[in-house]
Amino acid sequence: MTFFYDTWVIYRRQLRLALRNPAWVIIGLAQPVLYLALFGPLLKPLAAQIGTANAYTFFVPGLLIQLGLFGALFAGFGLVSEWREGVIEAERVTPANRAALLFGRVLRDLSLLLVQGIVLIALGFAFGMRGSLLGMILGLVLILLLGGACSAASYALALTLKSEDALAPILNSIALPVLLLAGILLPISIATGAPQWLVTVSDFMPIKYLVNALRELFVGHVLTITTMWGALWVLLLFALGIFYGTRTFRKDNA
Amino acid sequence: MIHARGLARTFDTKRGRERVAVKAVGGVDIDVEEGEIVGFLGPNGAGKTTTLRMLTTLLKPTSGTATVAGFDLAREPVKVRKAIGYVSQSGSTAGIARAGEEIVDHALLYGISAGQAEKRGKELFDQLELEGMWARQPKTMSGGQRRRLDIAMGLVHDPKLVFLDEPSTGLDPQARANLWTHISDLRTKLGTTIFLTTHYLDEADALCDRILVIDHGVIVAADTPDALKREVAGDLVELVLASESEVATAASHLSKLGTNTTADIDGLVVSMRVQHAGAELPGLLRALDGAGVTLAAIEVRRPTLDDVFLTMTGRSLREDA
Numbered sequence: 054m055t056f057f058y059d060t061w062v063i064y065r066r067q068l069r070l071a072l073r074n075p076a077w078v079i080i081g082l083a084q085p086v087l088y089l090a091l092f093g094p095l096l097k098p099l100a101a102q103i104g105t106a107n108a109y110t111f112f113v114p115g116l117l118i119q120l121g122l123f124g125a126l127f128a129g130f131g132l133v134s135e136w137r138e139g140v141i142e143a144e145r146v147t148p149a150n151r152a153a154l155l156f157g158r159v160l161r162d163l164s165l166l167l168v169q170g171i172v173l174i175a176l177g178f179a180f181g182m183r184g185s186l187l188g189m190i191l192g193l194v195l196i197l198l199l200g201g202a203c204s205a206a207s208y209a210l211a212l213t214l215k216s217e218d219a220l221a222p223i224l225n226s227i228a229l230p231v232l233l234l235a236g237i238l239l240p241i242s243i244a245t246g247a248p249q250w251l252v253t254v255s256d257f258m259p260i261k262y263l264v265n266a267l268r269e270l271f272v273g274h275v276l277t278i279t280t281m282w283g284a285l286w287v288l289l290l291f292a293l294g295i296f297y298g299t300r301t302f303r304k305d306n307a
Numbered sequence: 308m309i310h311a312r313g314l315a316r317t318f319d320t321k322r323g324r325e326r327v328a329v330k331a332v333g334g335v336d337i338d339v340e341e342g343e344i345v346g347f348l349g350p351n352g353a354g355k356t357t358t359l360r361m362l363t364t365l366l367k368p369t370s371g372t373a374t375v376a377g378f379d380l381a382r383e384p385v386k387v388r389k390a391i392g393y394v395s396q397s398g399s400t401a402g403i404a405r406a407g408e409e410i411v412d413h414a415l416l417y418g419i420s421a422g423q424a425e426k427r428g429k430e431l432f433d434q435l436e437l438e439g440m441w442a443r444q445p446k447t448m449s450g451g452q453r454r455r456l457d458i459a460m461g462l463v464h465d466p467k468l469v470f471l472d473e474p475s476t477g478l479d480p481q482a483r484a485n486l487w488t489h490i491s492d493l494r495t496k497l498g499t500t501i502f503l504t505t506h507y508l509d510e511a512d513a514l515c516d517r518i519l520v521i522d523h524g525v526i527v528a529a530d531t532p533d534a535l536k537r538e539v540a541g542d543l544v545e546l547v548l549a550s551e552s553e554v555a556t557a558a559s560h561l562s563k564l565g566t567n568t569t570a571d572i573d574g575l576v577v578s579m580r581v582q583h584a585g586a587e588l589p590g591l592l593r594a595l596d597g598a599g600v601t602l603a604a605i606e607v608r609r610p611t612l613d614d615v616f617l618t619m620t621g622r623s624l625r626e627d628a
């Protein structure tokens with residue numbers, strides 16, 4: 054099947070280039086690590102108020118989401134510079150499967166995300182996080198689905214706009230509300246004193262359900278309503294992202 | 308090999324607030340037979356790249372049809388892609404990759420084995436004078452070297468039809484001559500059909516069996532280089548004089564070099580088209596010297612695309628571009 058082979062060729066090339074310039078991989082990881090080191094200690098005394106036994110077990114899932122969301126969401130910038138160098142057209146003029154051009158890149162992002170996620174969890178343990186290993190593994194799977202959705206959508210948007218200047222405001226206007234309304238840093242719930250209107254608004258943020266699901270998974274509550282909602286939402290996002298991405302890459306004159 | 312009918316492309320762009328439709332290519336007919344080398348000549352913005360991008364399946368035509376390498380462009384794009392190679396005007400490799408890896412990966416997407424790709428790639432590196440650059444990062448290569456890498460990318464799978472978009476921009480004269488040899492070798496040794504765009508008449512002249520001239524998205528002439536050149540008589544010799552009083556003398560000496568033309572006078576500048584100007588120049592300079600004419604400058608221009616265009620359409624290429 055040429056789809057799998059082409060995906061593999063693109064993936065290998067992308068991974069090689071990413072590893073040759075690991076600065077981005079490291080910068081991507083530095084952000085959550087800094088949050089862990091500099092923001093984590095502030096959460097510790099609040100653990101009881103938030104309603105958790107261990108501040109880090111509460112905090113690391115949010116950071117993982119941040120990692121999956123932001124790293125992947127900004128993947129499109131790389132595609133714009135590839136476009137400018139003529140790489141995309143050079144690939145599109147070959148008989149390569151169009152979707153493979155997307156999937157090879159998404160898989161590269163997911164590989165990096167997986168490594169970053171494992172490093173972050175390991176660091177979490179070093180800081181004193183405790184929890185269910187199975188839950189964490191399942192949590193990572195959900196993060197990969199989220200990352201896949203974001204990077205596919207980001208690539209599609211980049212291929213349509215072909216300009217960093219057009220891409221940046223759109224991505225930022227998605228990223229910021231998500232960061233604030235999904236309860237990534239602090240929980241948004243009545244129990245911890247959030248105003249009702251803010252809770253209501255955040256209820257419309259699909260990522261919030263994923264954050265909640267991840268927190269449940271990390272403490273070992275695998276099969277609950279919360280984790281099911283999280284998984285459902287992330288699967289939906291994944292399907293949408295992949296659909297949008299594939300459709301854009303298949304268009305004749307993207 | 309290429310048969311296009313009424314191929315057209317309009318772009319929707321924004322000019323300030325209002326939307327305007329830019330007619331990049333306005334219905335061209337193109338016929339290229341197997342084994343031909345055809346040049347596509349035109350000024351900036353004429354629609355060369357747009358036409359090539361349509362013929363290579365990268366851009367959907369607004370209207371018109373084409374068969375490329377025996378397959379219908381709209382219905383069998385994958386088969387078209389398999390048969391053709393394309394060297395774009397604007398590069399094809401990532402700066403931080405390695406030249407050889409880019410070549411091999413590109414070939415893999417055509418379904419060629421890695422071993423075969425490396426063998427053919429290295430052969431092309433030798434022929435295009437890129438020896439020792441296999442492991443180089445394109446960003447560290449000079450403009451001309453990177454251009455030749457692009458050309459190797461487009462040829463690595465030995466396509467039977469190659470589209471080259473301004474292959475020689477940025478190449479020094481020696482590299483350009485070498486490229487010309489390589490391109491004609493492709494035809495003689497592999498029977499490759501070649502469709503290339505250029506701004507240079509000498510390039511089209513040296514390489515092409517036929518030339519299509521395009522302007523404002525319309526093909527304005529299609530002929531052999533010889534036939535086109537016949538319409539432009541010789542090189543343009545321009546004498547810039549030091550003083551007004553010597554203009555007439557200079558003009559009469561210059562006019563002697565033509566059979567039925569006379570020199571044009573424009574202020575201090577005297578100019579005329581002269582066959583084989585290079586050979587005539589020493590004699591002209593001696594004669595002017597003998598007549599006591601002092602030259603401020605002298606310039607000889609070979610017939611350019613602009614001149615062909617001027618002769619053919621009665622207006623300059625750049626006048627209202």
Ligand SMILES: Nc1ncnc2c1ncn2[C@@H]1O[C@H](COP(=O)(O)OP(=O)(O)OP(=O)(O)O)[C@@H](O)[C@H]1O
Pocket residue numbers: 318319320329330331332349350351352353354355356357358396
């Ligand atoms: N993507 C695009 N969107 C809008 N207009 C475009 C686009 N691509 C090309 N054009 C317009 O179409 C016209 C033809 O462009 P094209 O690139 O085909 O010219 P060209 O003959 O290749 O010129 P050059 O010699 O400068 O390479 C130009 O006016 C250009 O501005």
Ligand SMILES: [Mg+2]
Pocket residue numbers: 355356357396472
């Ligand atoms: Mg062009």
